Amino acid sequence: MTQAGPGRPRLREPRRPGATARAEILDAAAELFTTRGFAPTSTRLIADAVGVRQASLYNHFTTKSDILVALLEDTVDPTLEFVDTLDDATPPTVRLCALAWFDAAQLCAGRWNLGALYTLPELREDRFAPFRNAREQLARRYRALAVEVLGTDDPRAGLPFRLVESVIGIRADDEDLDPHLPEVLAIAALRVLGRTTDIDILDRAHALVVGAPGEASEIRPRCP
Amino acid sequence: MTQAGPGRPRLREPRRPGATARAEILDAAAELFTTRGFAPTSTRLIADAVGVRQASLYNHFTTKSDILVALLEDTVDPTLEFVDTLDDATPPTVRLCALAWFDAAQLCAGRWNLGALYTLPELREDRFAPFRNAREQLARRYRALAVEVLGTDDPRAGLPFRLVESVIGIRADDEDLDPHLPEVLAIAALRVLGRTTDIDILDRAHALVVGAPGEASEIRPRCP
Numbered sequence: 408m409t410q411a412g413p414g415r416p417r418l419r420e421p422r423r424p425g426a427t428a429r430a431e432i433l434d435a436a437a438e439l440f441t442t443r444g445f446a447p448t449s450t451r452l453i454a455d456a457v458g459v460r461q462a463s464l465y466n467h468f469t470t471k472s473d474i475l476v477a478l479l480e481d482t483v484d485p486t487l488e489f490v491d492t493l494d495d496a497t498p499p500t501v502r503l504c505a506l507a508w509f510d511a512a513q514l515c516a517g518r519w520n521l522g523a524l525y526t527l528p529e530l531r532e533d534r535f536a537p538f539r540n541a542r543e544q545l546a547r548r549y550r551a552l553a554v555e556v557l558g559t560d561d562p563r564a565g566l567p568f569r570l571v572e573s574v575i576g577i578r579a580d581d582e583d584l585d586p587h588l589p590e591v592l593a594i595a596a597l598r599v600l601g602r603t604t605d606i607d608i609l610d611r612a613h614a615l616v617v618g619a620p621g622e623a624s625e626i627r628p629r630c631p
Numbered sequence: 632m633t634q635a636g637p638g639r640p641r642l643r644e645p646r647r648p649g650a651t652a653r654a655e656i657l658d659a660a661a662e663l664f665t666t667r668g669f670a671p672t673s674t675r676l677i678a679d680a681v682g683v684r685q686a687s688l689y690n691h692f693t694t695k696s697d698i699l700v701a702l703l704e705d706t707v708d709p710t711l712e713f714v715d716t717l718d719d720a721t722p723p724t725v726r727l728c729a730l731a732w733f734d735a736a737q738l739c740a741g742r743w744n745l746g747a748l749y750t751l752p753e754l755r756e757d758r759f760a761p762f763r764n765a766r767e768q769l770a771r772r773y774r775a776l777a778v779e780v781l782g783t784d785d786p787r788a789g790l791p792f793r794l795v796e797s798v799i800g801i802r803a804d805d806e807d808l809d810p811h812l813p814e815v816l817a818i819a820a821l822r823v824l825g826r827t828t829d830i831d832i833l834d835r836a837h838a839l840v841v842g843a844p845g846e847a848s849e850i851r852p853r854c855p
Contacts, residue, residue: 601827
């Protein structure tokens, strides 16, 4: 095993970001999957990119698909945990605004644009069902909040989730990521529902996002 | 050549939609690329799906990439032609609304969800530059109209283009396509810019979209 446990010195200098061999494998796979493609990337290629033997890689992941599942779950799980921290007593406009803000910041912050893999045909296979379920759960949370804001369920209720995921397309096209994009999307998520965002909603949403545990990305101060 | 010219009877019954062998090849490739993936699909597999020999396929396309280019250009070219028909004397709100409506209808109407291929890493290669340029041109047209509507250039100006492309994510997730989705997105494209859409803007945009030449998809009557 090349994974360093507590107090066990690592046998080699790490080549990639990550405190463990597992994290290095995930980073290398994320780069290869997003820049070269999932189908053409072999576990051998991933092991080479990390600088470990293929056998070592199998200590952490049984298959290439397992690596993809771990990467994809990382794009959704923090936001699902965040949405669980929101208090039902908070107005739905504030909760939806905070959810969009947190989620957009996560999608902006990842080192690799993993959302670009959401449309892989392979994801329809059974082995990816747990990830698909987690992402569907997130889409349902967005929709439920949008329905609360709208007071009715109509096709607009699906738009905030899609709007936030537009971060993926912006990154795939190599466009510059404006540092205020998460806030811009949080405002737009209410606007597509026909709601305006007053300063009070934004302040309260911002406070929820900044104070969130597991808030991995840098949340900027409010737009000037 | 298996392509039937005018007055030349076809040598076999077509297996797929399309008036020509070329159209059949495009349809088969679109299905395989979107359901199986681009990398794992060979020209042999495409020829088999059409029911022609591989050599016949090469009469129409030199490489698998050429087929992908033709398919991708079909997702953008009709909308680029449409935007050129819009009169500068028409208010920018009406033009942007019409552009979003037409484009969303096109993305909804295609038999296969070809936009799901926009994030393929292969598209960064030089041979796909003509398609990337066409799509960038479309994004610039959206942005220019959004800046006209806003009266200023800020990160919101990129959102209408991204919002319309959310059709691709909705289709990739196998969600039901609401028949009024193009209209809903046309309204949302103005709302993300902080503009409301009155009935006059919608009526005028709808009239432009319905009357457009090359309007391949069925444009629904206005929402009740």
